[in-house]
Every structure is written in C-alpha cells, then in structure tokens.
Amino acid sequence: MLRRLLLALTLCVTPFASVQAQSLQDILQTHADEVLKPGRRSVGVVLDDLVASGLPQAVTFLEAWRDREIVQRDADGLFFKAIEADLIDLDTGDVIGVADNNDLTASRPNGGVRRAIGEALVQFQLSDPDITKRRAAVEAIARGMEASQLEPLQASIEGEMDPTLKATKIRLAGMLSARFGGTAETRIAAINDLAGDLSVDVRAVLNQVLTTTPSVATDLPDGRNIARVLTPGIDLAEDDAYSQLVAADLAPALIDADAVRAALIENITGDTVGGFPVSALNTDAARAQAYAALAEDGLVAPLITAEIKTTALASHLFFETYDEPNADITDAAKAALDAIESKVALSQAVDLGLDALSLASIYFLAAIGLAITFGVMGVINMAHGEFIMMGAYTGFVVQLFVPDYTLSILIALPLAFAVTFGAGVAMERLVIRHLYHRPLETLLATFGISIALQQLAKNIFGTQARPLTSPAWLDGALVFNDVIAISYIRIAIFVMALIFLGLILYVLNRTRLGLEVRAVTQNPGMAASMGINPDRINMLTFGLGSGIAGIAGVAIGLYAKVTSEMGADYIVQSFMTVVVGGVGNVWGTLAGASLIGFLQKGIEWLNPSNTLAAQTYMILFIILFIQFRPKGIVAQKGRAAAD
C-alpha cells in the first residue's frame, strides 16, 4: 500500500527517463481522434497514457481539456490551447500565435468525459495550492467513488488548511472506507460513523454495500450471505417468481395465448387442427381444446396448468443474497441504513409540509386581493387573475429598464401596486359601480374585461413567456438537511403572504378606512347617513384588493413564469380558496388556502406520478366540502351572514 503511494508520488514529481523523451503533443497525436472527439468509454486509454507519462504539462492540458479550451489545427492536426485570441503551445505554454476560428476545430468533451477527466485529475489536485482545484477534486471523488481514491484522499487530509474542505474530505474518506476499507473492522467502524447522516450520498454508500442478487434454488445454499427469503404471492408476484424459475431453467416456459395460436397455425392440416375444424377456433376455450388434442398426440408441449405452476413454485426457495460476503458488515450497514431511513421518512414528511405551506402561501397571496373585493365587498371580479398578470408584467417591464435585480424588485413591488390599484379604481368607477345590485352581471362584465385584458397583454408582450428574474440573494435554497430544503424564493413568498395578512388585518380592523369599509359593506345606507361616502370607500377598497393582486403577480412571476394566461391559472383556485375559507373573513381565506395547499400536497404524495389527478381530486373534494359546509370553514354569523 505504502509502495503504491510512493510510486504515485514519484510519478508526479520525477518522471521516468524513458517517457521523458516523449512530448505531450506526441501522446496526443497517437490518440488524435480520441482527443478531438472523446467518448466516455474510450477516453480511458488517453487518460491512462497521459497520467502514466508523468509530464507536468499533462495536468494543465487535462484542465484545459475539461474546460473546453483545446483546439486542433486543421492544417497539421496539432493540438493547442486557445484562450480568447491566443493560441498556446501545450508543451511549452508559450503563446505561439493568434487563434483563427476558421482553421481550428474545437474539442468538445461531453459531460461524461469531463467527469472522467476530473477523476483522472483527482490525484494531482487533492493537494493543489488552489482551493478551487482541491474542491473540484473532492467533488469528482464524491461523484464517482472508487477504491483507488481512498489512499490519496486520506493522505491529503492532514495537509488540508481549509476547515470546511477538511471536514468534507474526512466525511468522504469515511464513506470510501465504508465501501473499500481494507479490513472488516475498519469498514464496520466507518459504517457506524455514518449512522445518523441523512444525506443522499451516505445512503448511496450504504445501499451499495447492501446490493443483493435474487436467486432461486431447491435448498438454501451454505456459506452465502443471505439477505432474505421471499414467499411467492406475498413478497414476489407469482408470475414473476415463475419466470425466475424459467430463467434459471428450473421449470418449462409458460405457453401463453400467442404461443397456443402459433402452435395451432403450425399444425393446421387441411381444414382441421387436432381434429377440430379451423373455422370453429374462434374462442379461447375451443383453441385450448384443440391444443390439448395436439398435446395428447405429442405434437406440442403440454400446457402449464395452474397446478403445475403452484407445485413448481412450492418446491423451490426464492431468496436474495448480499453481494458482500461478510455478514457482519451487511448487518452493520443494514442497522445504520434502517436508522437513517426512519429519520429520512420523518424529514420527508417535514419537507412535504414545507412544500404544502409554500403552496398554501402562494394560493393565499393570489386569493387575498379577492378576499377583499369578493369576500368583503361581494363583488365577483373575474378579471382578478388579469390584475395578477398586470403586476407580473409590471415587474418584467421594470426589469427591462432597471438591470439591477434587487433594485428592480424594490421598484416593481410598489409600482405593481400602483398600476393595479389604478386599474382597479378605474374598473370600479366605470363598470362595477353600475352593477352593485346585479352580482351575476358583474361576473359577466368583469369576464369581458378579463378576456380583453388577456388579449391586450398578448398583443403588447407577445404570447411568449417573459422572464422575471429574482435577485441573486434569493437564489438557492435553505437547506436544513439533505432531505428538508426550501428555496429562498418560496420563503420570500411565504413572508410576503404573512406581511399582507398582517397588513390587511390591520387596515380592516385598526384604521379609520377599515372601519368605514366594514360599515359600508354592512349597511351602505346607514353608513352614508353617518357621513361616510360609500362611493369613495368602495372605490378605495376595490383599489386596495386589486393592488394586492398586482403585488401577488410580481411574487408569482418570480417563482414561476410571466405569461398572458398566468392569471387564468389562478382565478378558479382563488375563488375556491375564498369560498372554502368562508366569505367575508381574511382568516377564512387563510384557512382556505392552507386547506387547499395541504390537501393538494397530501393527494400528490399518495399518487406521486400524476399531479393532474391530485388537482382533480382536490377540486372534487372542495365541491363536496361546499355542499356540506356552504358557508366555508370560518362561517360568518349573525345578520351579516344573510344573503
């Protein structure tokens, strides 16, 4: 072991004389095609030769190759490194000319090749003074763990200065020795150290220790590390079990309908098969009879009946054996994995809860404006979705003029509020005011506005989705552990939803405006006689609701997309949120959004491969819910509740 390490070191430092004569260019020329058009499976030869050559410039070459800086000159087939306009000789590192794209062909190693190059570079980079290179090396090991990496990695831990990277290296070395450690004791110790780590790569390591192979035999073999014995019908479908038997040549193959048909056609003599007229063989039963007749004559193999099948299954044992022969190791790994899995399950539940919370906050944000216009004022605004869209497009337009993403979002939020507030006020003045006593017609009129606005947006911004980019500090995710993580943008939306909840509660319950709003909604005539101007209040309230929709639009655009149809995606959901929660109450909307968000995630969890089904069942649930609780979760009481 020590010798190999020394060998590797000498290789790096003092190359052997015999290979010294060779230049890097020579090696590359012998593999010219492979260097120009590398493939993952075939690149190994080149890499081996390069590493074996021990040339110091090979490392620089590999790095350049990985970064796609290597070109071939068409004229003479020589390879160079091209950085911007400079053409650099690979052996000397001198700039030898200007890179002219017309007679150079770039080598474009694909992802798989780049990974292979990265792995080849590991041994050179683990102790490189440049921390980014050391990091790259550690990442390369993490992506493709191999036994040979264990020693160089362990050797490099001592000299590692960066504490974070050192911790990563130690953790990685632990995982490597769990898989490739020299003795059973070191491996078991390493495995025990891994227990409690939820990360995907640790689970990967343990699972790889625990890989199994399915087998079948009449008796359990001795000396094999058996994982478990399977019972056909319970752990294993009977058909699968039988096909395992067939595959192991322990039972004759099943004869299915197609085989019966083929056999019958094979044996047609004149107009009959096995004594049955061909024209009568138009049912499965008749075909089975004819086949049985053929089998009796020994022309075809007899059918495998259910009885034969059961006997065959009963006389064999189905089991899985670990590929790792040492039972102590597998036991330790199994115990560690079980402990991790139960923690993972818990974490997954928490993660799902976070997702649900995030979805609920998005629904809440989309619906909260509606909670005011519909819930408090009773106005059905089908154009609410289009106000969301207008807000999002406002954000997009602001980003066209203000390139700084943080600043643009700070401008976009109040501007979106202003734009949609204006639109809402205009709509209230021009349309809704005239229809206060005809709610159904408000629905239709605002629907007209909705389709007009949607088409207008298409005419102005095009049908293409427009980007609304979040500032860099909202990129990435808040990671609790390898399972629980939530992106910052979703947290921002959640926080925003909370702020608006607080704001609206404050405005409605603690301010003069809120008092007047409540007065006007409860009894406009009485409110007017108390000196409140109901027209003004209605206008302001509607503007407020619309303005909040605009801000919601910016938020939704940040996390998803900005299109002319984005509003339509949320409108039905938003109405349902308000209705389910209970009209006339902001808390109700919160409850409604939470119910819908959690419900949808719950159903998705039950049926993860079909998100559409989750949405369908969620709506069905809501319909039923409203049938049995027509006033919503938080029902209004007293006189205000009357229609």
Add this chain to the structure above:
Amino acid sequence: MSKLLPLTSFVTAGLLASTSAFACDAPIKVGVLHSLSGTMAISETTLKDTMELLVETQNAAGGLLGCEIEAVVVDPASDWPLFAEKARELLTVAEVDVIFGSWTSVSRKSALPVLEELNGLMFYPVQYEGEESSKNVFYTGAAPNQQAIPATDYFLEELGVEKFALLGTDYVYPRTTNNILEAYLLDNGIAAEDIFVNYTPFGHSDWATIVADVVALGADGKQVGVISTINGDANIGFYKELAAAGISADDIPVVAFSVGEEELSGLDTSNLVGHLAAWNYFQSAESDLNEEWVAAWKAKMGDERVTNDPMEAHYIGFNMWVNAVTEAGTTDVDAVRTAMYGQEFPNLTGGTAVMLPNHHLAKPVLIGEITADGQFDIISQTSEVPGDAWTDYLPESAVLKSDWQALGCGMYNTETETCVQLTSNY
C-alpha cells in the same frame, strides 16, 4: 439527376421571370395551417413566418414551374377542431396544392381524416411520437428513434446514467415517447424500479416536490438522469426549481426534447449551462448553408430572433416539395408523392436528408448542451438516422412497418403480411 433538375428549371424560370413577371396566370397555392392565436401561437407563428420567408425566396428564384407561389395563411387558433375545418377550407375553397402546418399531435390527428378524405398533402414539421404513417402526410420532424432513442443512448453510454426520471407533460407525445423509452431501457438492462415516471399538467408551476423526488432517486448510489418531455411554459418553473435546488448538470443531467432556442429565450440560462437537448438542428450548427439561413431569418424578422428545429424541418420539407413538383412537372398530389420518395436535400447541419418511402426523413441527430447565451453547444452529431414510423420497442408496433412505395401501405403487419389499414388511426 434529381440534383440537376431543379437547377435547370431555376435557369429557365429565371429567364422567364426576367422577361415577364411569371409565365402562368394562376399562382401555385401553398396552404399554411399554423395557429396564430391561442396557446400554440408562441411556437407556430414562427413557422408561419418561416413559410413566408421560404415562399419569398423561391419566388425570387423564379417561382415554381414558371408560376408564382402564393402562401394562403389561415389561423386555426390553437383550437383542435378548427384544424379539421380549416384544412377542409384550404383544400376545397382555396384549393391549395399542399399544406404546411400543425404542431401538436392532436391538431395533426384532427386534420388527418380531412386530408385522407380529400387526398390532400401535408408536411408536418415537428418531432412527434411516431406510430403513424399517413399516405397524405410527410413527417419532416423527428420520429422517436431520431430523437428520444439517441438521447437515451447518450445518457447510457456517455453519461453512465443508471436511473432514469422520465418527466413529461400529460399528453400523447410524452406518454408514447416515455412508453417507448421504458421498453427500450428495460431492454438495455435498466430495472423497472430504476425508472421513475411523472406527468404534470400543461403550464405546471409547482415543481418543488417533483424535483425533491428526483434528487431522492440518487439514494441508492446510482447516477440519475432526467429525460424531460415537459412542454412549453412549464419548463420555466421546472428549470427555475432545478437551479434553486442547486442541481447542476454534473449532478443530475436533464435532456429535453421540447426545449429549443425559442423556449430558452424566455429564461435566464446561466443556471442551466450543461443541461442537454436533443434535436435534428441547432442554430449553432456550423455550416455555410446554416449561416445563410440564419442571416436570412434575422434579416426578415430582426436580430434577436432565433432559429430552431421545426423551422429546419419546414426548410427541408418545402425545398423537397419544390424539387418533387419540378421533377413531376405538376402539383398533382399523387404525382408529387411518387416524386417525393428518395428526394434528397442538404441539411442545414451538414449531410443530406432523404425522404423515405415511409414518409419520414433520414436526418442526423444532434445533442447540445445549453450555453449561457441561450444557445446550444453541439457535443454529439450522428450520421443520418432513418426515421421509423412504427417503433421497434413496443411489441404491438414492432411487427408493423410502413412502405408506401413498394407495399402501398402505411400500416403493414409483417407477421401476417397484410395491410392493417390504408387510412390512419386518429
């Protein structure tokens, strides 16, 4: 021979054009059946513009058979039944000689019965799920074996992917493609439990859970790769969530079949560098023809506009049709169809596309990595792959074959040696 003919006709047509505008009195009409409004307008409007550019170019080069070509543009408005109605109008009222159109499979299936009833001719330019070969349609987009299978091979061979997440929008193209891929992966020794399939609705935006599920697939230490047939807008949310979760192309590569230059223009691609797409054409293809084409497109439409794969399909389809008409000396559908078989035309990516008797093209397959400027870096290009109408990887269609030239049948059962039907399934 077939290469010489158009050249000579150009010369004669050019001469005629120089004396009088066009020799014949009635123009040759080309129907353009692409949605200009509704949800598909985003993709299809580009193809309408492509057709107009192609017709203009051809007219400038002397038209066709001495006649001017006129593009008859109608708008089926992303409304599938309207495709049938408009196709009928084009064929019976406007009396066009050929139709270039359709994007989604359902719109093609809507127009098919009309085309077959009235013996029309349509060129369909988009990659699709296969399992069809109509006498009246030429498929210039990719069949699954010209896009999905090579991309999967790339995953298996070059990236060493051992566990697959097939994510798609819930409609026929992803469903069928994923079925084919599942069968193909099982054939290649990938276990059934290592294939994760998920379908989401059109325009889906809540991707957090699905992305987390995909990451969790790596828990048994196998390299995970995503094959995405996610369509349209939904991609934006998906890629945003991938970026937010910090998943790079080195960790979990994603190859997309419906994401091209046009779709990327709605995205900030800096976080997506290295993810892949498979097509028969990328704007970044290095060839003189392509440079000319891109320049002509930008000159017509503006500098910021990009070219994409279905545009190249129309480019090849239209030019093949022009050559076939010239060869046949008439625009009669049956004569043109016969002349189409074996028709060759240079690809924009290099090499030559050939029209096969099963109405599909032989085209090279390209795999590109997304770059920071919203383009693709081509990292793999095969030689021409002949399009296969009926996939070999599903048992029911493995026995089917299409050959309109020799067998005169688009759905021929090689086991029973009979033609299942002359019309198509719709």
Add this chain to the structure above:
Amino acid sequence: MRNSFIAQNPSVLWFLMALAGFTLGVTLLSEATGIAFLSTSFVKTLGKTLCLCLIAVAMDVVWGYCGILSLGHFAFFGLGGYAIGMWLMYARTEVIVLESLAGQALPATPKEVSDAIGNQIFGVVGSSEFPWIWAFADSLFLQLLMVVLVPGLLALVFGWLAFRSRVTGVYLSILTQAMTLALSLYLFQNDSGLRGNNGLSGLQNIPGFEDTSQAVISIVFFWASALALGLGYLFFAWIVSGKMGSVIKGIRDNEARVRFLGYHVESYKLFVFTITAVVSAIAGALYYPQAGIINPGEIAPIASIYLAVWVAIGGRGRLYGAVIGAAFVSLLSSWFTGGGAPSVPLGFYTIQWTDWWLVLLGFSFVAVTLFFPKGIGGLFDRLVRKQA
C-alpha cells in the same frame, strides 16, 4: 292544447318557420344538391352553429328564466359528445379491425378482436387496454342512452347536492365552474380512458357510411341539428309558457317568496337544471360528429362562460334571444378570427382582427351588460312594440 299554445306564443311559430326556411335554403345551396354555393365546410359550420343555438336555448332557460347562472352546461355538452364519440370510434375501428383480421389463418377470438380495437384506439396514447367506461361502446343504442343518462345523472346528483344545501347565486356559479374544471382536468389525464388531451377524433367518419361523401353527411347532420333545435325550442317554449314557467320565473325573481307560497323550489330548480343538461348533451352529441374531434379543451370552464356571454348578448329571458346571440357571436367570431374581416390601418399601427377581436368582444360585452341588459333580443322587442 297545441293550437292554443302556438296561438298564445306567435313568436314560436315565427321561429319554427324561419328555421325551416333556413334549412331548406341551405340544403338547396349546398354541395349535396350540386349547386354548391355553400361549401361543405360552411354547411358544417352552420350545422354546428345550430347545435350551439340549442345549448344556448337551454342555457337561457336555466339562467334567463330560472336565474341559475350555471357555468357548467358546456361540460354536459361535452359529455354528450364524448358518449357518441365513443361509439363512433369503436364502430369505425371495429370495421377496420375485422377486415384486417379476416385474412388470418385462425378465426379471431372475441378477445383478439377487442384487443386489436383497443390497440388501434389507445395505441395513440400508449395503452391498449379497454377502460371500463367503454363497456357499452359497441352498441349504438346503449351509447345513445349514455348521451342522455350520463350528463342527466351528473346534473341530477350535482344539482341535488347543491340545491339541497341552498347554494345560490354566485356561489352556485363558482361551484358549477369548479365542477367543469374538475371534469376537464380529469379528462385531460391519459388515465381517464378517453385518450386524454387527444380526445376522440375522426368523428366525422360515420361507421356504415364509409362511401357516403362528406357533402351528404354534413347536410344530414345539418337537418338533424335543425330538427333538434326546432324540437328543443318548442319544448322549452312550452315549459316556460305554462304554469310551471311562472313558478320558474318566480324563483328567479324572488326565491324565498315562491318557497313561502308552498312550492318546493328545490325540485323545480333541479328539474330545470337536469332537463337543460340533457338537452345540452343532445346538442353536443350532434355537434361533435360535425366538428370531427372532441377533447377536454372543449370543456374548459371558459367555454361555459362564453355560453353565458352569447345568451346575455342575445338577450336573456327570451328564447329567440339566445338563438340570435349564439348564432351572431359564434359566426362573427369565426369571421373575425378566420381572417375574413379586413384589417384597419391606422397609419402608425394596423389593427389585425385576429389579434384584436377578443379585445373588441370583451369590451363590447361590458358595454352590453352596462347599457343593453336585455341584449339584441331587447332591441327586437322594442321594434315589435313600436309597431304594435
């Protein structure tokens, strides 16, 4: 009885006469007679428009007369289309399959036939199994029954639940809209067994009439649609003119008062809701063989809202208003979006109607709601009254 009913409602007679005259005129001018002034595709458009008029009449009864703004009637329309589409697809495919299986060495078993049909129909969506909902697809009679039964039962159950809980007004609108959304999302799934987003297509090819030209088929469907519209109009006119009609209108104007008068309001509402749903389904069953394809997009909530828009523009509370609204708006729509309308050059900008039609429609709709709540039918009334 009939005489007195017609005598009391002269407008019904006028309408039926106009419809008959229209049908005759279209038939004479169609390609089927050889005059071919009207193309087959236009005859199909007209036939489809008649079906839309029929569902608009149903919508008018449920909304204009009974005051229930249902945003779900297009779902029933679509269900009717799906029900008939299943038979059309099955029967058409069966013919093809039997033909191709006939040449085989062994006669096909029933299972082989059904597998082959399933493979032809569902191969497109990557499946070959027959879902249970196709159990009756082989029988035209049963499937015609489904046209009426499925939407009828759905309306009955949904209506019973909703009316029983006293869900009224905008809440009911939202609830019906949710139902429509759920249904269309369900049908969008490939697993729904109705071919997901692709829906059922090729419905214009009628099994057994493979050799009949579409010119003839389109005229036959045009007649059928006209007949259905005529009968439907007569039926609803009869319903809304009698005593029942008075109760229904009473419910619209003041539900509580009618209830206090001792009428069982819920039963009346349920009856109107269900019967209009059934008529909508019949309209759908006639519409989709002319359209050629049905898919979940047709059922999307927006379609039902458009239906309400037609009725409102035509004029609520008068049956001919619904017919005028549906015919006027849908034909105008296809004229504008079909590129038929000339562009308006403004010098600095050219208005292309394919882009601006929806904007115009949206705002004109607002205008109608604000200024002409009685719609086009209201203008009619005014004219008639002036003459009288």
